Amino acid sequence: MDFESANPSVVKSIKQRDLLNTWLRLYAREQLMPRIEEYQPTRLADELADLVYYTVDGAQQPRRLMIQSEGTRMSSAYGNTGKGRHLDEYLGPRLIPIVMPVYHECLKRALPVYTIANIDDIYGRIVAYERLLLPFSEGGQVTHVIASLKTISEDGGLEIKNLMRGNDSMPTPKLRAVIDRDLFHRAPGRIPAGDVIEFS
Incomplete structure (x- = not known):
């Protein structure tokens, strides 16, 4: 799978x-993955329904991810909660080849990974499934991952329930990217002191 x-x-x-x-603000300090306890975005509570927290089991190869969240929109999309289960077991054999390489890329690169896939809901409406994976570490390899999962339909409405398991069609990948460039956070519209702008 190419990224x-x-x-x-x-x-x-x-x-x-x-x-x-x-x-990125945390990463930029030393160009290292932040610790998960440092990660405190504003309005985090508003986002919890779209977030899934994982711990990484580094004792096995390939490394496996344990789901730590429940009651999320992902639970609705997959039809049941996955808390306490390994992600690969939760996904099942049909989805493993599509989903797991994205998580493995995040673990391998230790950088954010972003994907977009299209999938039809049970009423045939096209839904864009946008996934952002953020890696964290206690030092060394990735020890935790937070996934932000967004579903968007140009038709306006969508049925989230059983979105990932409710029909015969599989998600169609539209974008797979590793965010490995411009790894710093800059407030929009401001130029830090000391930056030189050249016009040619």
Whole structure:
């Protein structure tokens, strides 16, 4: 599975961009993944329904992710809660080849990964499924991942229930990107002191 190189502007959702910017502010200090307890975005409570927290089991290869969240929109999309289960077991054999490589890329690169896939809801409406993965570490390898999962339909309405399991069609990938460029956070419209702007 190929991933393109991207900068933070690839992320469409304003709320996901805010989550990414908080991660970037922490990362920029030493160019290292932040610790998960440091990660305190503003209005985090408003986003919890779209967030899934994972711990990484590094004792196995490939490394596995344990779901730590329940009651999220992902639970509705997949039809049941996954708390306390490994992600690969929760997904099942049909979705593993599509979903797990995205998480493995995040673990391997230790950088944010962003994907967009289209999937039909049970009424045949096309839904864009936007996933942002943010890695965290206690030092060394990735030890935690937070996933922000957004569903958007150009038709306005969508049925989230059983979105990922409710029909025969599989998600169609539209974008897979590793955010590995411009890994700093800059307030929009401001130029830090000392920056030189050249006009040619």
